Amino acid sequence: MRDLAEPYFDVWRLDRDSMIDHIEYMYHDLGVVRAWKIPRSTLRMFLLGVRERYQDNPYHNFKHCFCVTQMAYSIICKLRLRNKVSVDHLGALLTAAVCHDVDHPGLNNSYHCHARTPLAILYNYKSILEQHHFAVACRILSNKERNIFRNVNNRDEVLTNVGDLILATDLARHKDVMETYRCNIDTGFDFKNNSHVLSLLKIIIKCADVSNEVRPETVASPWVDRLFAEYSEQSAREKRERLPVTTYMDPDLVNVPESQEGFIRGIMLPMYDELCRLATDARVYFVSPLHEALLRYEIQNMRERVMKTFQFSSRI
Ligand SMILES: Nc1nc2c(ncn2[C@@H]2O[C@H](COP(=O)(O)O)[C@@H](O)[C@H]2O)c(=O)[nH]1
Numbered sequence: 001m002r003d004l005a006e007p008y009f010d011v012w013r014l015d016r017d018s019m020i021d022h023i024e025y026m027y028h029d030l031g032v033v034r035a036w037k038i039p040r041s042t043l044r045m046f047l048l049g050v051r052e053r054y055q056d057n058p059y060h061n062f063k064h065c066f067c068v069t070q071m072a073y074s075i076i077c078k079l080r081l082r083n084k085v086s087v088d089h090l091g092a093l094l095t096a097a098v099c100h101d102v103d104h105p106g107l108n109n110s111y112h113c114h115a116r117t118p119l120a121i122l123y124n125y126k127s128i129l130e131q132h133h134f135a136v137a138c139r140i141l142s143n144k145e146r147n148i149f150r151n152v153n154n155r156d157e158v159l160t161n162v163g164d165l166i167l168a169t170d171l172a173r174h175k176d177v178m179e180t181y182r183c184n185i186d187t188g189f190d191f192k193n194n195s196h197v198l199s200l201l202k203i204i205i206k207c208a209d210v211s212n213e214v215r216p217e218t219v220a221s222p223w224v225d226r227l228f229a230e231y232s233e234q235s236a237r238e239k240r241e242r243l244p245v246t247t248y249m250d251p252d253l254v255n256v257p258e259s260q261e262g263f264i265r266g267i268m269l270p271m272y273d274e275l276c277r278l279a280t281d282a283r284v285y286f287v288s289p290l291h292e293a294l295l296r297y298e299i300q301n302m303r304e305r306v307m308k309t310f311q312f313s314s315r316i
């Protein structure tokens, strides 16, 4: 499992079965298998059940699930959290990361709202996909052979935490999740305080969920292409169905490097900055690569602006 704890881990070199092996390893390494007394076949059956339910979308697929789980694991390791956070919390985090986009249809919450889909109606137009991912996870866990919580004493609490962590990945909740965590850090983070720890786990899963640009350019770049390919499919569908078109997804309107610059500056850097206040030496692993990516996009955007100005002035 070489480099598994490194943010630069090359996720593209793993096939579908190796990803399962690597996730199994994380459950073992963080002591979850032992603490929860998970039979070997149960963990495997659970992971295979989850993998089966990930759809084959360009972006929201099982490899994205793997990436998010691996980055959450990397954050745990690099911030040296494994002895500060309980094993139940670590297990809830891994499980939430594994399940956080299960059965994602490749269309976001805004599409579901505008199209008034059955899922939107079922979940009352609130965190539609995230509630669905948690419901699918519960369905998988309801199978005795796949229930990794079977021998856990406080399984209701663990399952509630898994649900809360999946819901925290809804970007509509971003401001609230950030404010709660920031306030806990400002007033003195307390690892013995359950709500402080939960606020940290929410930031970890959120950081991991949007972590592509923390990875080296060769690993990140195919993810960016895939994200915008999925966006493009959604915007084509919105046009076909005469729904409001999400402008940042429309390939005729979007400028990918500008969008990435905005995403790094507006979402990623503030969140990773807050995360690393708990262990400033971890900035080198997570914040420095983001500044490198930001610089790359800034140069690219500046070049494009110069080219446009040049083309414009040579026409007049
Ligand atoms: N413009 C970009 N948006 C990104 C990037 N990485 C993630 N995202 C957005 O965040 C959500 C994450 O939630 P998920 O649970 O759906 O994965 C994702 O859908 C994107 O909208 C990025 O690099 N650039």
Ligand SMILES: [Zn+2]
Binding pocket: 064, 068, 100, 101, 209
């Ligand atoms: Zn995700």
